[in-house]
Amino acid sequence: MAEYTLEVTTGSMLRAGTSDNLYVTLIGTERQSERTELISFGFDDNTERVGTYSVTTLFSLGCLLFLKLEKDPFHESTEKDWFCSKIVVKTPEEDEILFPCHRWLSRGESVLLRGGRATKASEDLHPLLTEQRKKELVQQKLTYKWDEYADGMPYILNINDPKHVPREISLSFSKAFQFRYIREASSAELKLKGLTDSSEPWESFEAMKGFSWFKKSPFTEYVSQHWKDDDFFGYQFLNGGNPNVIQRCTKLPPTFAVTEEIVRPFLANGSSLTAEMKKGNIFISDYKIVEGLPTRVIDGKPAALTAALCLLYLNPEKKLMPIAIQLGQQPSGENTVFLPSDLESDWLLAKIFVRHADTLYSQVIYHLHNTHLLAEVFTMATLRNLPMIHPLHKLLIPHHRHTLHINIMARALLYGPGRLLGNTSLGVNGVTELLRRGLSQTTYASLCLPQNIAARGLESIPNFYYRDDAMRLWSITNSFVKAMVAYYYPSDSEVLADSELQEWIREIFYYGFLGNGDSGIPSSFQTVEELVKFVTMVIFTSSVQHAALSSTQFDFLGWIPNGPTLLHQAPPTTKGQSSMEAILVTLPNKSTAGLAISALWLLSRKYDDFVPLGTYPEQRFAEPAALQMIKDFQEELSSLSVAITERNSELELPYYYLNPKDIENSVTI
Ligand code: FE2
Numbered sequence: 040m041a042e043y044t045l046e047v048t049t050g051s052m053l054r055a056g057t058s059d060n061l062y063v064t065l066i067g068t069e070r071q072s073e074r075t076e077l078i079s080f081g082f083d084d085n086t087e088r089v090g091t092y093s094v095t096t097l098f099s100l101g102c103l104l105f106l107k108l109e110k111d112p113f114h115e116s117t118e119k120d121w122f123c124s125k126i127v128v129k130t131p132e133e134d135e136i137l138f139p140c141h142r143w144l145s146r147g148e149s150v151l152l153r154g155g156r157a158t159k160a161s162e163d164l165h166p167l168l169t170e171q172r173k174k175e176l177v178q179q180k181l182t183y184k185w186d187e188y189a190d191g192m193p194y195i196l197n198i199n200d201p202k203h204v205p206r207e208i209s210l211s212f213s214k215a216f217q218f219r220y221i222r223e224a225s226s227a228e229l230k231l232k233g234l235t236d237s238s239e240p241w242e243s244f245e246a247m248k249g250f251s252w253f254k255k256s257p258f259t260e261y262v263s264q265h266w267k268d269d270d271f272f273g274y275q276f277l278n279g280g281n282p283n284v285i286q287r288c289t290k291l292p293p294t295f296a297v298t299e300e301i302v303r304p305f306l307a308n309g310s311s312l313t314a315e316m317k318k319g320n321i322f323i324s325d326y327k328i329v330e331g332l333p334t335r336v337i338d339g340k341p342a343a344l345t346a347a348l349c350l351l352y353l354n355p356e357k358k359l360m361p362i363a364i365q366l367g368q369q370p371s372g373e374n375t376v377f378l379p380s381d382l383e384s385d386w387l388l389a390k391i392f393v394r395h396a397d398t399l400y401s402q403v404i405y406h407l408h409n410t411h412l413l414a415e416v417f418t419m420a421t422l423r424n425l426p427m428i429h430p431l432h433k434l435l436i437p438h439h440r441h442t443l444h445i446n447i448m449a450r451a452l453l454y455g456p457g458r459l460l461g462n463t464s465l466g467v468n469g470v471t472e473l474l475r476r477g478l479s480q481t482t483y484a485s486l487c488l489p490q491n492i493a494a495r496g497l498e499s500i501p502n503f504y505y506r507d508d509a510m511r512l513w514s515i516t517n518s519f520v521k522a523m524v525a526y527y528y529p530s531d532s533e534v535l536a537d538s539e540l541q542e543w544i545r546e547i548f549y550y551g552f553l554g555n556g557d558s559g560i561p562s563s564f565q566t567v568e569e570l571v572k573f574v575t576m577v578i579f580t581s582s583v584q585h586a587a588l589s590s591t592q593f594d595f596l597g598w599i600p601n602g603p604t605l606l607h608q609a610p611p612t613t614k615g616q617s618s619m620e621a622i623l624v625t626l627p628n629k630s631t632a633g634l635a636i637s638a639l640w641l642l643s644r645k646y647d648d649f650v651p652l653g654t655y656p657e658q659r660f661a662e663p664a665a666l667q668m669i670k671d672f673q674e675e676l677s678s679l680s681v682a683i684t685e686r687n688s689e690l691e692l693p694y695y696y697l698n699p700k701d702i703e704n705s706v707t708i
Contacts, residue, residue, distance in 0.1 A: 041131040043094040047077060049143075050122030051087040051656075052648065053212045057121035059146060060111035063092075065128070067100025068165060074109070095293050099131055104167055105151050106138045112147030120145050120206060125658060128154065137661040139427070143206040151175075156662055157430035157527065159537050175426045176539075183422045183443075187526050188450075191475035193412045194366075194550035196419055201448050203301040208422075211648045214707075221644060225637035240607075240624045245601060247632070258594035261692070266601040269379060272390055273351055273359035274502075276324055278694050280591035281401030282505040287496030288323040288350065289316055295323075295348045296370035297363045303380055305362040307355050310410040316469070319496070320353040328404070328476055330368050335605075342464035343606040343625075348395045357501045364389040366610040375614055383631045384617040391600060391622065398602040399463060401588065403470055404477035407460075408488070410585040411449060414442045414476075414706040415576045416551030424614035430527040430541065431574065433659040438581045440650065442708040459638040462631055463604040478552070484561035486576050488513045488584075504686075504694035505587055506690030511679055512583045512652075512697060517575045519653075519672035524571050526664055531566045540564065544573065580651045586702040593643035599632045642708055645701075652676060652702040676700075 041064055049055050065072040075094045106126060123140040130136065138154040151171060163169050182205060186197030198204060210218070229235045241247050248263060264270040276285040291297055299312050306315055309483035315321050330346035350363040364377045366389060377389035418439035425432035453459045460470045484490040488509055492498055497506060528534050535541075541563050548554060548562040556562070564570045596602030600622075608625040611617055627635065650656060653669075653676045660666055676699040694703060 041096045044129040045092045046127040047090045048124040049088045050124045052122060055086045055122035056088060057119050062109040064107040065094055065100055065103060066105040068105050070102030079274055100344045103136055103154060104165060104214060106154060107149060107151050109149040110146055111169060112142045118146045120426055139659045141657040151236045153428040157433050158428050160539055161536055172426050180423050183419055189471050192478060194415050195415055196443050198447055201451055204444045204447060207479050210441055210444050212526055213647045217646050219415060220251050221641050224512050225640060229633045229637060234629050237629035239629050256594060262598040266598055267387055269360050270358045270363055276359060277503045278505050280595040281397055281405060283405045285322050285324045287319060294368050294370055295365055296376050297350055301376060301378060302362045307583060322351040324349040326400060327368055329396055332430045332465060332469045332472055334464050343609050344464045345392050345610045347396050349393045364393055366392050381614055384619055384622060385614050388622055395606050396600060398596060398604055399465055403473045406588040408474050410478040410580055410588060411446055411706055414553060414581045415446045416547055418442045420543045420546040423437045423538055424546060429539060434523055437655050438578050438705045440705040442705055444708055453642050457684055464606060486580060493677060508683060508697035509583055513579055516578050517674045519668060520575045520682060521571045522668045524567060528567050534567055534570050581705050585706045587696055589708060590643060590696045593639045596639055600626055603627050604635050605631050621689040650704045652699050652704050654704060
């Protein structure tokens with residue numbers, strides 16, 4: 040007789056257990072076991088339960104190939120899904136084999152698990168393994184189908200209704216519950232305060248402060264006190280919600296009507312714009328990308344959106360100060376260059392138009408397109424092309440957690456008319472067109488932080504905490520990926536020969552970047568080095584870059600004048616005509632502000648099932664070498680976390696958004 044001992048672990052999340060009957064069949068190279076019930080499993084449906092069971096056979100099964108797990112199709116109790124984390128099998132030959140599962144099983148469902156070392160297709164020598172590997176991908180391609188969302192945009196999963204999301208990629212019960220609770224509480228508050236349908240402008244800035252009973256943070260208090268300050272305005276280009284646009288300026292765009300004379304008063308004594316440019320102290324934020332976009336029509340009037348140009352100066356105190364703003368790309372009599380010496384309300388209004396363009400640019404392109412939609416493409420390519428036993432599936436799948444479900448919800452809740460993005464100056468059509476422009480300008484280099492920072496000339500600008508933290512994170516992630524990839528791909532020829540991997544990148548190139556070779560995105564991998572860089576970018580984009588954009592939202596935009604998503608009045612074309620009252624009429628009205636703050640509050644929460652970067656609670660790798668690499672990665676992240684906390688303790692405004700313990704492993708909100 041041969042005895043196999045099975046240790047079966049149920050997930051730790053809410054409602055993970057089941058009282059249904061469960062069966063296993065072990066399939067080996069020589070023979071397979073009887074379908075064996077996990078006796079008494081059905082009497083204990085506790086979360087996080089570890090049960091030990093025995094499967095007995097007359098002879099050894101040979102090398103174990105599969106473990107078939109089934110949930111009883113016939114049971115009298117109410118149906119309840121089961122989350123199986125993993126099964127560890129101890130064989131008569133004293134081997135211990137990990138069969139990772141980490142998925143929900145519904146009544147009547149069965150799953151064929153692979154155990155042991157991660158393998159590429161070429162390493163599966165048994166015909167049953169090869170056949171099953173192909174079958175798994177055929178099934179995955181039927182479940183996860185590409186769909187074209189709109190012409191010129193990355194492809195998406197073809198599921199529109201959040202109710203139809205497959206169980207294995209759906210949000211946890213706790214997250215879904217918390218999300219719904221916060222949403223309903225926010226909505227109830229808006230109704231109680233009469234802000235749901237109010238098209239009234241705010242009476243005063245003071246009135247805005249009392250907007251919500253609970254949607255506040257110490258940071259938004261700070262912003263509400265400092266949003267008019269030029270140094271805080273400049274600070275946000277580096278460490279606010281959008282550190283992606285600013286670049287060093289070595290030559291003014293020909294359309295920017297700035298002259299030496301008009302900016303001289305704002306430079307250090309005796310200096311000139313040309314001299315400061317040579318020293319590398321002049322920077323520019325250019326919003327040309329929004330030029331000519333369609334905007335929403337409200338009461339017969341198109342909402343305002345300007346393709347602003349903002350010039351900034353790094354002064355001797357190392358503060359980045361705005362020194363000139365042009366509200367449009369073409370210089371003309373109508374395009375006055377606004378200056379810090381202008382009437383306070385003129386200068387403030389000009390800065391509000393810059394913040395408006397910056398907020399929409401950031402939310403639509405850098406947040407929605409460059410993290411959410413690209414992360415969806417990466418997730419789809421992994422689910423469709425890399426079987427569960429593939430080393431890159433095991434490495435990447437934790438960084439794809441919840442991404443498809445949250446994007447389906449985003450499409451249902453954010454994009455449409457009356458939703459957050461539909462309610463902006465852009466409206467639905469403007470958002471779609473901006474997303475198209477986003478894809479056409481996105482290059483591989485822009486997604487790889489070291490190249491991005493170098494291309495923008497930002498390697499040495501001081502007090503750029505986003506860059507400092509993100510570059511360390513890129514480097515730590517890159518070292519981890521390098522070690523993992525080198526372990527499974529000892530040579531370039533192994534990369535070239537991996538047809539599943541080549542299909543993975545081919546789908547990303549065609550469905551994510553529409554086959555645009557000019558983007559620099561590879562359509563195949565030739566070397567280990569190319570693969571390491573790309574996988575680093577995928578993990579960085581899905582975790583670090585998303586955190587930099589997502590976690591900052593409420594802090595910087597929760598004070599509406601600092602990040603308006605809609606402006607009701609056209610930009611000023613002459614000086615001396617504005618007033619604080621005119622600014623209040625220009626800013627979002629009460630219901631638009633209410634909807635925006637509620638959505639930002641919902642999207643900036645840290646939910647109970649938060650999984651920090653580098654934390655892999657679902658064990659997928661069994662190889663000691665891989666487990667050691669994960670441990671090294673975690674230690675590096677932990678050291679960085681300590682260093683960031685120390686650095687922040689000395690800052691007036693701590694930058695904590697990229698502390699590894701506060702970065703989520705994937706795009707989940
Ligand atoms: Fe997000």
